[in-house]
Amino acid sequence: MELSGTVLWGDEYEPIQGTLVVEDGTVQRLDEESTDSSNLILPAFVNAHTHLGDSIAKEAGRGLTLEELVAPPDGLKHQLLRDSDRGELVEAMRHSLRFMQETGTASCLEFREGGVEGVYALREAADGLGIDPFAFGRGETDVVEAANGFGASGAADADFSSERAAARNADKPFAIHAGEVDASDINPAIDLDPDLLVHMVHAESLHLDRVEDKQLPVAVCPRSNLVTDVGLPPVRELLDRTSVALGTDNVMTNSPSMFREMEFVSKCCDVDAPEVLRMATRAGAAAISANYGVLEQGREARVLVLDGDSHNLTGALDPVRAVVRRAGASDVERVVLP
Missing domain, CATH: 2.30.40.10 (Urease, subunit C, domain 1)
Incomplete structure (x- = not known):
């Protein structure tokens, strides 16, 4: 070719x-x-953070806080996921995967709810498509065997030590949300020695020092953070310390368009175009050791x-x-x- x-x-x-x-x-x-x-x-592109299950509820939850929208176990998204028919869920995720593929996304790093069955549903949705979702499974430790890695909701939600150990024993990556609402869960998340931190909106100097010292990659989702009114991540400061990848987060509130995400971060944060393109391509691939x-x-x-x-x-x-x-x-x- x-x-x-x-x-x-x-x-x-x-x-x-x-x-x-x-x-x-x-x-x-x-x-x-x-x-x-x-x-x-x-x-x-490599979309470094998605929640494709939210494809069943695009533009739902207007006026709700972040906790009301997505916090486990009773946030709106989790209620909708529990109530959804599996076939409807698979079809909704497939539409989002097709949209990403048609707009130039090669892979997405998906935090997949629903345990082992949630991972299987994602793979069914991607069957026959060129896009290759990387499933960070969520739920009990047995999801690690079925998924490509484990994706934790946040260190304030539970003790994820056993899930971290299971991922390490399986030689699979462990990712975790941190610093989305406030800074309180960042140090506990870093203590778990993750392979990827997600959000880091409220990262402070101490956290940035620890990220740099451990060279922990970070995935940022600025459009989502703006919509949920938690602020914008310190993208410039993070880039000065470590590798930073770009994600679109919840399909409920944002289309999984890397074009929109790149434009937004390039115009709202102190980063130049080559840095943004690297965030949207190489950094996400490197986070999962993809060639x-x-x-x-x-x-x-x-x-x-x-x-x-x-x-x-x-x-x-x-x-x-x-x-x-x-x-x-x-x-x-x-x-x-x-």
């Missing part, structure tokens, strides 16, 4: 005109050459092709800024996934 246009190559997303050569699902090389194609070619998220020789070829001659993108002088701050679903020309 050959893809020609302006290729955002390597970890710095250097715009190089040429042809990306893919063989057997792997990036073989980039042939730098003149081409008539106006396409923009970049790594497909994609960047276009380099030997990487798995999960590729997004945008129409650089679309009404929206034509005339853009900076390809990376155009992708991050301007591009959208209507600009997608092609998505190459396994």
Whole structure:
């Protein structure tokens, strides 16, 4: 397979005109050459934090607090999940997965409620699609065997020591929400030695020092945090300390669009376009040790092709800024996934 246009190559997303050569699902090389194609070619996105079960209740819960919306066990989302028919849940998640795939997302890091059956429902929803959801299972420790890892609600909700141990014994990652509502659960979360922290809205200097010392990756979800009125994460400060990935969080309140998330964080936080694109691609892939998220020789070829001659993108002088701050679903020309 050959893809020609302006290729955002390597970890710095250097715009190089040429042809990306893919063989057997792997990036073989980039042939730098003149081409008539106006396409923009970049790594497909990795959505670093989702709750796809919420797809059954899009735009529900107007006016509710974060706790009323999502806190286990009686938040609105958990009530709706308990009451939902399995077939309806699978179909709703499938719609969200298809939307992500069609808008250039290669994988999502999904906090999957419902224990083992919840993981199976997610896999059924993804069956036959190119997008590859990474399931952080939730529930009892037995979910670790079925899932790709364990996703904890937060250190204030329960003692997750046994779940942490189960994930470590299975050599699978452990992720946990921390610092979403306030700072009180951040140190206990870090004490669990997680592989990924989610949110960190209320991270203070001590927490940032600990994150840097342990080099703990963080997934931030700024649009969701704004909607739930908990504030915005200190993205600049986190990026100065560790790897930061970008997620869209609850489908109940936000579409799982990485275009929207990138634009939002680039305009509301002190980060430049290459940093934001790295948050939306390589950082999420690295959090699960995946060999994609960047276009380099030997990487798995999960590729997004945008129409650089679309009404929206034509005339853009900076390809990376155009992708991050301007591009959208209507600009997608092609998505190459396994």
